[in-house]
Amino acid sequence: MRIVIDLQTCQxxxxxxxxxxNSLALATEMIPLLEAQGHEVTIFLxxxxxxxxxxxxxxxxxxxxxxxxxxxxxxxxCTAGNPENTWRQHxxxxxxxxxxxxxxxxxxxxxxxxxxxxxxxxIASIGELGVHIPTAxxxxxxxxxxxxxxxxxxxxxxxxxxxxxxxxxxxDLLLAVSxxxxxxxxxxxxxxxxTVISISSAVGDGFRQLSSSRTYEQSLVTLQKFGLQPxxxxxxxxxxxxxxxIECLFQAVNSLPVEIRKxxxxxxxxxxxxxxxxxxxxxxxxxxxAEADVVLTDFVSDEELVDLYRLCHLYVFPSFHEGxxxxxxxxxxxxxxxxxxxxxxxxxxxxxxxxxxxxYSFESIASSMFKGITDDAFRQRLKSHAAVHPDTFSxxxxxxxxxxxxxxSHRRLVSQGWKKVLxxxxxxxxxxxxxxxxxxxPVQPSEDDLQQFRSCYEANxxxxxxxxx
Numbered sequence: 206m207r208i209v210i211d212l213q214t215c216q217x218x219x220x221x222x223x224x225x226x227n228s229l230a231l232a233t234e235m236i237p238l239l240e241a242q243g244h245e246v247t248i249f250l251x252x253x254x255x256x257x258x259x260x261x262x263x264x265x266x267x268x269x270x271x272x273x274x275x276x277x278x279x280x281x282x283c284t285a286g287n288p289e290n291t292w293r294q295h296x297x298x299x300x301x302x303x304x305x306x307x308x309x310x311x312x313x314x315x316x317x318x319x320x321x322x323x324x325x326x327x328i329a330s331i332g333e334l335g336v337h338i339p340t341a342x343x344x345x346x347x348x349x350x351x352x353x354x355x356x357x358x359x360x361x362x363x364x365x366x367x368x369x370x371x372x373x374x375x376x377d378l379l380l381a382v383s384x385x386x387x388x389x390x391x392x393x394x395x396x397x398x399x400t401v402i403s404i405s406s407a408v409g410d411g412f413r414q415l416s417s418s419r420t421y422e423q424s425l426v427t428l429q430k431f432g433l434q435p436x437x438x439x440x441x442x443x444x445x446x447x448x449x450x451i452e453c454l455f456q457a458v459n460s461l462p463v464e465i466r467k468x469x470x471x472x473x474x475x476x477x478x479x480x481x482x483x484x485x486x487x488x489x490x491x492x493x494x495a496e497a498d499v500v501l502t503d504f505v506s507d508e509e510l511v512d513l514y515r516l517c518h519l520y521v522f523p524s525f526h527e528g529x530x531x532x533x534x535x536x537x538x539x540x541x542x543x544x545x546x547x548x549x550x551x552x553x554x555x556x557x558x559x560x561x562x563x564x565y566s567f568e569s570i571a572s573s574m575f576k577g578i579t580d581d582a583f584r585q586r587l588k589s590h591a592a593v594h595p596d597t598f599s600x601x602x603x604x605x606x607x608x609x610x611x612x613x614s615h616r617r618l619v620s621q622g623w624k625k626v627l628x629x630x631x632x633x634x635x636x637x638x639x640x641x642x643x644x645x646x647p648v649q650p651s652e653d654d655l656q657q658f659r660s661c662y663e664a665n666x667x668x669x670x671x672x673x674x
């Protein structure tokens with residue numbers, strides 16, 4: 206088979222979060238397995254992220270023997286969060302799928318459908334072209350759908366997200382990152398349970414190797430950069446939306462005795478976008494915390510992240526909704542004692558009931574933190590658990606489950622009469638433009654938009670010819 210893996214998650218802002226790490230780690234293990242089975246592998250990337258494209262190519266260098274790379278072209282800007290981009294957004298969906306079909310794949314693996322595109326130019330859709338491209342989609346979570354009161358008020362984002370959900374239901378195979386995530390999508394979307402496979406998650410070999418190679422002296426240098434000493438509490442949220450539970454965590458820290466706060470400040474390690482630092486400082490002060498009680502690092506490199514994990518006194522993960530919760534495993538790999546929320550996919554990542562707290566109760570969080578700081582026997586149990594629990598997860602096993610599921614799904618589709626659409630059967634440029642003109646898009650294209658569309662169409666058309674054997 207010709208397998209195409211869309212790795213835009215390693216180009217978009219998701220590359221700073223667990224989704225990007227997971228996507229690259231899974232692909233790294235899938236590629237050798239697919240090649241060993243005689244399949245051809247093509248990595249599908251967005252040409253609008255040139256620096257990130259280079260990074261992905263470098264990350265996959267040497268992973269497979271005959272990996273191909275294909276870069277599709279779409280009109281930009283097409284960030285969905287700007288209403289002025291509405292026509293370009295729809296045009297980009299058609300052109301991306303056109304580029305996919307021009308590669309004549311037998312199966313496509315998409316690392317995400319929901320997470321990106323609202324705030325950047327990444328594009329992901331299923332079935333907008335009207336051509337059945339067998340597709341496996343990694344299913345991370347349905348957080349906005351489950352927490353609609355927080356994430357989906359009436360408006361443009363709600364419409365955008367529901368449009369994405371319609372695409373999710375067109376996927377032939379959903380690859381859930383946890384058992385919780387599998388049950389969530391079955392319950393919330395009513396999809397056929399036979400088409401949803403739990404592949405779990407893990408910490409990549411690269412992160413493990415980095416953790417084992419860092420010296421204590423190197424870690425101390427990182428701490429000095431942020432004005433820290435060993436003994437701090439650490440949270441790596443991967444973002445600051447409501448489910449990350451920052452406000453409740455601040456309240457919990459404030460309820461700790463003053464002498465404990467002095468010796469164990471809270472460090473939050475995550476990229477900060479414009480305005481976020483001021484907002485977090487205000488939240489901390491509003492909870493009663495002093496400036497010295499909270500340290501905001503902004504973006505940290507993988508090396509710095511490992512160092513922060515290694516030398517923290519306690520890792521706290523209060524997020525109340527996660528598909529899995531990769532930072533929990535990362536912290537454990539680095540030897541950190543971990544306490545975390547007792548709900549959603551986080552419990553699978555933690556794997557230790559004694560380490561869990563109620564995330565909606567700052568008293569529960571504080572009690573667990575106090576125990577982790579003052580009870581040496583409890584802290585040692587956490588560290589002993591951290592030393593063995595991550596080994597129960599494996600990206601090699603996740604990749605094997607994924608490859609087997611894709612092969613089985615492909616056999617089933619062929620038996621049901623599916624046939625590959627060839628590139629010469631695709632609609633021409635004028636037909637695609639006519640489809641867009643017939644839609645109810647409230648924004649009309651400019652002459653520059655139309656020229657961009659034609660140029661991208663030609664580039665994507667040529668892409669298929671270049672990739673032909």
